[in-house]
Amino acid sequence: MIYRPLPIGISDFAEMIEKEFYYVDKTLMIRDLLDHKAKVTLFTRPRRFGKTLNMSMLKYFFEDDRDLRGNKRDWSRLFAGLNIAEAGENYLAHMGQYPVIYLTFKDAKKESFDESYRQLVMVIAEEFKRHDFLLESVASDQEREKFQAIASGKAEKIEYQNAILFLSRCLESHYGKKPVVLIDEYDVPLEKSFTGGFCNKMIDLIRSLFESGLKDNSSLGFAVLTGCLRVSKESIFTGMNNLSIVSIRNAKFDEYFGFRVDEVQQLCHYYNMDDAYGTVREWYDGYTFGQTDVYNPWSVIQYIDDARVNTDWLPMAYWANTSSNSIVRTLIDHADDDGKMQIEELLAGGSIRVQIHEDITYGEIYDSSDNLWNFMYFTGYFRKMREWLEGAAIFAELAIPNREVQYIFEEKVQVWLREKLRARDMTLLYTAFVDKDCAALEDQINDIFEETISYMDQNEYYYHGMVAGLLTGIKGFGIRSNREGGKGRSDLFVKPVRRSREAFVIEFKVARDIEDMEAKADEALRQIEEKKYDMELRNDGYKCVSCYGIAFCGKECAVRCRDNA
Secondary structure, X not given: OOOXXXXXXXXXXXXXXXXXXXXXXOOHHHHHHHHHOOOEEEEEOOOOOOHHHHHHHHHXXXXXXXXXXXXXXXXXXXXXXXXXXXXXXXXXXXXXXXXXXXXXXXXXXXXXXXXXXXXXXXXXXXXXXXXXXXXXXXXXXXHHHXXXXXXXXXXXXXXXXXXXXXXXHHHHHHHOOOOEEEEEOOOHHXXXXXXXOOHHHXXXXXXXXXXXHHHOOOOOOEEEEEEOOOOOOOOOOOOOOOEEEEOOOOOOOOOXXXXXXXXXXXXXXXXXXXXXXXXXXXXXXXXXXXXXXXEOHHHHHHHHHHHOOOOOOOOOOOHHHHOOOHHHHHHHHHOOHHHHHHHHXXXXXXXXXXXXXXXXXXXXXXXXXXXXXXXXXXXXXXXXEEEEEEOOEEEEEEEOOOHHHHHHHHHHHHHHHHHHHHHOOOHHHHHHHHHOOHHHHHHHHHHHHHHXXXXXXXXXXXXXHHHHHHHOOOOOEEEEEOOEXXXXXXXXXXXXXXXXXXXXXXXXXXXXXXXXXHXXXXXXXXXXXXXXXOHHHHHOOOOOEEEEEEEEEOOEEEEEEEOOO
């Protein structure tokens, strides 16, 4: 069987259909948008959840698209056989009936205001060039010169601030119909402006563009915007009573961004990968938009594409590679003791309680941990388990949605932990270890564990890795894990470079209660002796071998030592 290719990185609807990529049909969004009848609709969704493809779909459906000679391009073939084609004549009557202004700000994430401004100017200029047939119908020489200046990228700033309004009027005059305005990733320029220190300039620019083009525009038919955040407090949408905001909390349009359960099952079945569905669910499911269970479409497509030609292919964190995920590191860096406990609860598969602020702004993200949690929820790092009212405040229970996002957290915690340990003076710990000062070693390990974030279940493997990491820098010694020795496997060898010096065997245990730690530490020592874990070291030429039994419970430990026997 010849399968349809998977649409890796395809965001143009015409290319998706004409090149016969596998398409998960979201065209009924058109029906619901027409029924919605809002003047301006803002959809906020995480990155890589299909925003740009859906906006491209809207463009091809609604646009009365004409070439330079005025000949109309018929895009109806793109929708043949899709769900919208069966929705009824009331909806199909809107196909190809509107002039469209289409702007995407996805590439306007620049390091300075001047660079961002130039990118926005270029986007607006290209849209004017796309409509340069209007030069034949503009009312005056002055308007023609203004149009040409904007299209050339050489107009004054005020002309770009009013560009949507001006182009809307030109289109309405030419077509006799009010245009549809589509603005994709509207908040990308704002996101970078806060970290780059030019937020006020960017807010003023975007506000002016939207006020004239979306609020005070009598030539506007309707508008659709997409972004990650609502960003209302910056007054981007000042006084826009015609704005309908559809966030991931809304049940409206909840199935049109991301893949539903049945859509993923059909996708797996089509590629003869029904057995892989469990892996896909574990790694890429877990989001809740409105009342719909949603999969990450970017990761699902990437995994199916890799795994369908390689049955041994292992799942990866594909979504993690589309961003630096620096917000997770920021959360960890800013975490106080309560914050660390919340992160540990999430990493252990639990949940946290957070007050929801839908109008969180980029400028406020770092003001509090609550704001960070909210930003991460709305941008795809958490799923909502439930929500409720306390007075007038909305609260939600949030959890990590799947293995992919779990990996992002664990990776960032590990990086943070390594850096923290490198910056710490480990002299007291190393001295206590070599001197077999159990009380001092216990205090050093407890202090370090108290400051860290646990990123795995607190089992022997976790503690083994942590202590191995702590001892790795001890001068003159090498660390060996789980080597064969005697009648079993010891947890850790600490071997001096010179065989004339003392070597160490370490065995770890986990206690259920604090009161059991000392007994567990003694049990670890007995295990070393009974199973002769020291034999490999002695056979390797080490005459002096001492043993440590270390038991853990949570972030506390008990240390026992037995001198060379």
